[in-house]
Amino acid sequence: MKRYLILSDGSVFEGRAMGAEGETLGEVVFTTGMVGYMETLTDPSYYGQIVTQTFPLIGNYGAMLPDSESEKPALRGYIVRELCEKGSNFRMESELDEFLKKEGIVGLCDIDTRALTKKIRSKGVMNGLITDKKNVSPQRLKEIKAYKVLNAVRETTCDKVITLGTGSKKVVLWDFGVKLNIERELLRRDCTVIRVPSYATAEEILSLGPDGLILSNGGGDPAENVAVIEELKKLNERKLPTFGICLGHQLLALSRGAQTHKLKFGHRGANQPVRDCVSGRTYITSQNHGYAVVPATLPEGAVLRYTNANDKTAEGIDYTDMPAFSVQFHPEACGGPRDTNLLFDRFMDLMK
Numbered sequence: 001m002k003r004y005l006i007l008s009d010g011s012v013f014e015g016r017a018m019g020a021e022g023e024t025l026g027e028v029v030f031t032t033g034m035v036g037y038m039e040t041l042t043d044p045s046y047y048g049q050i051v052t053q054t055f056p057l058i059g060n061y062g063a064m065l066p067d068s069e070s071e072k073p074a075l076r077g078y079i080v081r082e083l084c085e086k087g088s089n090f091r092m093e094s095e096l097d098e099f100l101k102k103e104g105i106v107g108l109c110d111i112d113t114r115a116l117t118k119k120i121r122s123k124g125v126m127n128g129l130i131t132d133k134k135n136v137s138p139q140r141l142k143e144i145k146a147y148k149v150l151n152a153v154r155e156t157t158c159d160k161v162i163t164l165g166t167g168s169k170k171v172v173l174w175d176f177g178v179k180l181n182i183e184r185e186l187l188r189r190d191c192t193v194i195r196v197p198s199y200a201t202a203e204e205i206l207s208l209g210p211d212g213l214i215l216s217n218g219g220g221d222p223a224e225n226v227a228v229i230e231e232l233k234k235l236n237e238r239k240l241p242t243f244g245i246c247l248g249h250q251l252l253a254l255s256r257g258a259q260t261h262k263l264k265f266g267h268r269g270a271n272q273p274v275r276d277c278v279s280g281r282t283y284i285t286s287q288n289h290g291y292a293v294v295p296a297t298l299p300e301g302a303v304l305r306y307t308n309a310n311d312k313t314a315e316g317i318d319y320t321d322m323p324a325f326s327v328q329f330h331p332e333a334c335g336g337p338r339d340t341n342l343l344f345d346r347f348m349d350l351m352k
Helices: 037-041 096-102 113-123 138-146 152-156 180-188 202-207 226-237 247-255 342-351
Strands: 002-007 012-019 024-031 049-053 077-079 106-109 126-131 162-164 169-176 191-196 212-218 242-245 260-276 282-293 302-308 314-319 324-327
Touching: 002 106, 002 138, 012 077, 012 096, 024 077, 024 113, 024 260, 037 049, 037 096, 049 113, 077 126, 106 126, 113 260, 126 138, 152 212, 169 180, 169 247, 169 342, 180 191, 180 212, 202 226, 212 247, 212 342, 226 247, 242 247, 242 342, 247 260, 247 282, 247 314, 247 324, 260 314, 282 314, 324 342
Parallel strands: 024 049, 049 077, 077 106, 169 191, 169 212, 212 242, 242 324
Antiparallel strands: 002 012, 002 126, 012 106, 024 126, 162 191, 260 282, 260 302, 302 314, 314 324
């Protein structure tokens, strides 16, 4: 059955239906990852977005729940060039299309993802509607243009305190839409992980007696999270060892008075080069974000540590007046290179 992607500028991409029935509206983005589509589908940072895979063949190893990064997908839709309808892997639990149907994810295949990606790169991220109708009314096109990703953090956070492990270091993981591999990396390092909802207060977090604090990844506009930023300001005063990842990196910067801005098309994929300003070394990193910290707005006590080798955007900050640091990329990878996994060890040293 034919299915279409209608962008907010009125352009139409024709393809074939996959996944669940119906239509879906979201912010259309692309990711350059060659592997790890299960991790992509279940990354909460994609909340409110229609994700396009630039790698041409997706689904060749089927679907497997143990590779998931959350309990349930948060993305609005999924687009691929070619869907492999008969996967092959000894760990495979179902075909990818079956997984998409089960999770209610509306998808589109057999479209020119290269042309779509080039359009987004040149014009910037734009909204889109996946639908079975080739034409939409002027009113519907207005709805597509008006769509915004809102309440991403509140919609993807946990709804209660969750304790994992019995390690010697007690780490509070502030959940803004966390990828589960962050938990796994902490558990591997002899930590007791206490995952708390995004709406937890500074007082509630401190009452848990943590040795350190992880600010997780998540989706949406970081500046939208006004209440979180205010609570984080209170925690900064207590000089708690803190490690911010992705959205957590942005929120920590905002709590110190810096500003963020939306990128033209963001960084999404497992091949983003990041330069360490201290050592001069370049790492290949996994990333998924549409916003970035503005380096010129960093306050006293905040030093730019990492930059993107492609566009020079801020990729990491060291704080000299408190035991804290943050990175825009994902040191837990999954999927992606593990070049920067050592940052979890740095956090462990910070707690010591």
